[in-house]
């Protein structure tokens with residue numbers, strides 16, 4: 542983009558100046574609507590209930606195909622944990638100070654895929670498998686989906702191929718579930734994808750194709766190659782309704798967990814939820830679900846790395862998927878591989894626009910500091926991308942958002958959404974921890 546263009550952009554949206562300089566910023570969304578003001582979205586509460594029912598139909602299959610799901614009878618869910626020790630450390634650190642209660646939604650521990658992609662990715666493949674089986678008369682009268690775990694079904698699915706472009710975690714979830722069902726699955730990976738993720742995928746029977754470029758390029762090539770096969774189905778992270786709906790079901794599950802822990806959510810006791818954001822699909826789906834379940838009492842924030850603020854720029858300028866961070870001279874290079882995305886999902890962002898409260902950005906060094914602090918205080922390991930939400934309470938407290946909404950800060954329940962980590966190999970964990978420890982100094986930021 543020419544200098545004059547950038548100049549114009551900045552005069553129209555002054556926050557862009559800091560964003561382009563890679564400074565951490567917090568943007569409050571002027572378009573957030575109350576639920577009563579929202580008339581039509583491309584998905585609705587009924588779609589979300591249908592999604593929950595599909596999960597229920599497949600639960601017997603999942604319990605049979607994945608031993609780790611036996612105990613939960615095929616339900617893929619993660620715990621909600623209070624992180625009071627971390628909060629205590631935060632209260633002595635001006636860089637992270639906060640009020641209210643602090644919880645971690647541990648999608649880092651989601652079985653089968655080890656990240657939040659177990660929600661959207663597995664859902665989309667199950668949805669497609671059911672559709673194929675129904676269309677081909679394999680399911681007439683079948684009540685028990687354990688049948689998906691049979692030679693007959695696997696041979697049937699072998700004629701079909703599934704493709705996906707991924708920085709890593711989406712590829713893992715699509716690869717694992719597709720290969721298990723019998724599909725011929727190919728994962729198109731960007732240059733920043735971690736080596737261990739490629740290895741793991743290959744061991745599960747997926748084809749891994751590597752690209753020198755970033756996530757956007759891997760998706761473009763994956764989409765082209767998959768569609769070249771008449772029996773090819775592409776899981777399109779830049780534009781997928783089914784990924785979105787798969788993520789949304791997290792909200793009803795979270796409500797159950799809050800009820801079980803007797804945590805009140807109402808106007809005086811609002812929920813603040815902080816979700817790490819790549820293309821905006823997983824945080825968007827979760828935010829959509831949460832707004833359906835908790836209405837205006839939930840305040841959803843996205844967080845992106847300062848080097849990959851694709852969704853923030855898309856929302857701020859209103860240009861959505863038409864702009865990428867590269868257009869603004871931002872390099873899209875971050876250690877948070879799950880968030881290294883330069884351009885937002887068209888589908889998800891057009892919905893999030895009305896639902897979310899804002900977006901803040903975070904520097905990579907802070908991701909590692911937070912990883913270290915969480916591990917040290919709570920003995921919970923999550924991957925660098927997944928730590929971004931932990932900075933949320935402080936980032937929002939620094940704005941006038943809480944005062945504007947007449948909220949008593951001590952009555953907020955903060956939930957940082959920990960989006961991944963379970964599959965990270967021990968050696969990498971140690972490296973991350975040591976790096977965070979070296980970077981951390983309580984009074985400096």
Ligand SMILES: *Cc1c(COP(=O)(O)O)cnc(C)c1O
Pocket residue numbers: 656657658710711817818819820821822823824879880882924926927960961962
């Ligand atoms: C995918 C991912 C995200 C972001 O999800 P999007 O749908 O790309 O916005 C965040 N954290 C981790 C660990 C992820 O794998």
